[in-house]
Amino acid sequence: MNSRRIGNTEVSAIGLGGMPMSIEGRPDEERSIRTIHAALDAGVTLIDTADAYHLHADEVGHNESLIARALASYGGDTSGVLVATKGGHLRPGDGSWTRNSSPEYLRSACEASCKRLGVEAIGLYQHHRPDPRVPYADSIGAIRDLVDAGKVRMAGISNANPEQIRQAREILGDRLVSVQNQYSPAFRSSEPELALCDELGLAFLPWSPLGGISRAGELGSRFAPFAEVAAARGVSPQQVCLAWLLARSPRVIPIPGSSRPETIRDSVAATELQLDEDELAVLDRA
Numbered sequence: 001m002n003s004r005r006i007g008n009t010e011v012s013a014i015g016l017g018g019m020p021m022s023i024e025g026r027p028d029e030e031r032s033i034r035t036i037h038a039a040l041d042a043g044v045t046l047i048d049t050a051d052a053y054h055l056h057a058d059e060v061g062h063n064e065s066l067i068a069r070a071l072a073s074y075g076g077d078t079s080g081v082l083v084a085t086k087g088g089h090l091r092p093g094d095g096s097w098t099r100n101s102s103p104e105y106l107r108s109a110c111e112a113s114c115k116r117l118g119v120e121a122i123g124l125y126q127h128h129r130p131d132p133r134v135p136y137a138d139s140i141g142a143i144r145d146l147v148d149a150g151k152v153r154m155a156g157i158s159n160a161n162p163e164q165i166r167q168a169r170e171i172l173g174d175r176l177v178s179v180q181n182q183y184s185p186a187f188r189s190s191e192p193e194l195a196l197c198d199e200l201g202l203a204f205l206p207w208s209p210l211g212g213i214s215r216a217g218e219l220g221s222r223f224a225p226f227a228e229v230a231a232a233r234g235v236s237p238q239q240v241c242l243a244w245l246l247a248r249s250p251r252v253i254p255i256p257g258s259s260r261p262e263t264i265r266d267s268v269a270a271t272e273l274q275l276d277e278d279e280l281a282v283l284d285r286a
């Protein structure tokens with residue numbers, strides 16, 4: 001599979017988003033493990049997760065533990081797989097998402113993620129979402145300290161605006177390697193953040209690249225040009241969407257969520273789909 005870079009690490013141009021395997025509507029563990037193994041078989045070397053990808057209050061880190069088990073039970077070499085996790089969000093178990101980005105909390109969350117993933121240092125640790133009760137500089141300062149303490153190899157931020165990206169860059173310097181923001185045909189307002197990532201040389205990981213778990217299946221009916229290009233190419237609208245995202249910038253590394261082997265295999269094939277200028281222009285306007 002084609003590769004792209006996150007910091008000093010080469011990863012597959014399409015990653016696997018772990019969220020659908022751990023939140024509302026998740027499948028049983030056997031299917032999730034098959035999905036992760038299918039991703040690895042297809043050459044995926046980036047898996048996105050978070051401690052907050054769980055359903056009930058007493059299973060924090062459900063998705064991290066699942067990924068750790070899937071990697072451990074995989075027959076092949078997984079040493080080149082970058083597991084990117086996040087801290088700063090919590091799920092109290094009532095379906096809501098709350099935040100805590102105090103330095104003390106982030107330190108303990110990172111420690112717990114290390115344990116669940118079975119690693120000394122997390123490959124890519126992303127600050128999940130700014131917490132209005134905590135100065136952003138304090139939260140990002142905590143992430144810097146985690147890198148300096150050897151608990152984190154590379155740092156990322158998520159749900160950050162251009163001002164926050166610049167601030168994080170100032171605090172983290174070269175330790176900052178990626179930004180993860182929402183971006184899809186349905187949600188294009190992260191263009192300024194993407195442009196800034198291009199300028200600063202940061203990887204840009206679009207989240208919910210297909211429109212999110214509940215709407216990914218409707219992508220073709222909501223955005224007709226994606227369905228039209230897909231029909232002409234004999235591929236799925238979702239695959240066209242991921243190829244379009246890859247064409248936006250060499251910094252883009254989509255992380256489509258998946259809970260079935262078929263969907264992640266289909267998504268990975270987007271790395272081989274070269275859209276031409278006319279197709280891209282039509283999709284840009286869709």
Ligand SMILES: NC(=O)c1ccc[n+]([C@@H]2O[C@H](COP(=O)([O-])OP(=O)(O)OC[C@H]3O[C@@H](n4cnc5c(N)ncnc54)[C@H](OP(=O)(O)O)[C@@H]3O)[C@@H](O)[C@H]2O)c1
Pocket residue numbers: 016017018019020048049128129158159180181206207208209210211212213214216217236238239255256257258259260263264266267
């Ligand atoms: N940083 C943040 O705040 C944040 C927020 C949301 C998500 N994320 C991350 O971003 C990842 C992706 O976002 P998402 O999972 O919310 O939404 P998404 O990737 O837009 O959509 C996920 C859904 O798309 C379906 N799908 C995937 N590939 C497909 C294909 N080739 N053809 C047809 N359907 C396909 C999957 O269906 P099946 O389940 O049937 O396989 C899955 O449930 C998450 O998993 C998570 O890692 C981060």
